[in-house]
Amino acid sequence: xxxxxxxxxxxxxxxxxxxxxxxxxxxxxxxxxxxxxxxxxxxxxxxxxxxxxxxxxxxxxxxxxxxxxxxxxxxxxxxxxxxxxxxxxxxxxxxxxxxxxxxxxxxxxx
Numbered sequence: 001x002x003x004x005x006x007x008x009x010x011x012x013x014x015x016x017x018x019x020x021x022x023x024x025x026x027x028x029x030x031x032x033x034x035x036x037x038x039x040x041x042x043x044x045x046x047x048x049x050x051x052x053x054x055x056x057x058x059x060x061x062x063x064x065x066x067x068x069x070x071x072x073x074x075x076x077x078x079x080x081x082x083x084x085x086x087x088x089x090x091x092x093x094x095x096x097x098x099x100x101x102x103x104x105x106x107x108x109x110x
Contacts, residue, residue, distance in 0.1 A: 001094055004064045005101045009108030012059055020102060025055045026064055027098040033081060034091050043081040045070070068094045 005023065012019050032042040045052060045065070056062070062079065066072075068091060070079040101107045 001064065001067050001097045002100075004060075004067055005097055006108045008060045008064070009101065015059075018055075018059065022056050022059045022061050023098050023102045025052075026061055027095060027102070029065065030068060030091050030094050030098065033086060034088055034095070037083065037086045037088070040083075043070075043083065043086070045079040047072070047077045047079060064094070 008022065009019050029042075029045065032039075036042050047053070047057065047062075056065075062072075065079055068081070069085045069087060070081045071085075072079055
């Protein structure tokens with residue numbers, strides 16, 4: 001997960017504000033699933049959503065969500081995390097990595 005976030009940061013070096021916003025958006029997605037695992041609306045992300053594409057998709061955040069358990073059903077333009085695949089331990093690690101990426105000024109530099 002850390003490598004994935006590091007890659008996002010390094011591939012978008014000139015766009016710190018966009019990267020931070022992407023990480024914050026990912027943290028919101030993950031946090032919503034942890035707090036409300038039974039709510040399907042938090043476990044389903046439309047890939048065609050313009051805001052998602054602008055903040056996360058265009059920077060490579062889909063791979064990070066897949067590492068968290070989200071899957072892209074064949075023929076559909078969504079990422080979905082099935083209720084029985086919600087792993088709070090994995091999501092908590094993801095949240096910690098995102099928090100580090102957001103708050104550590106040296107994240108991805110070294």
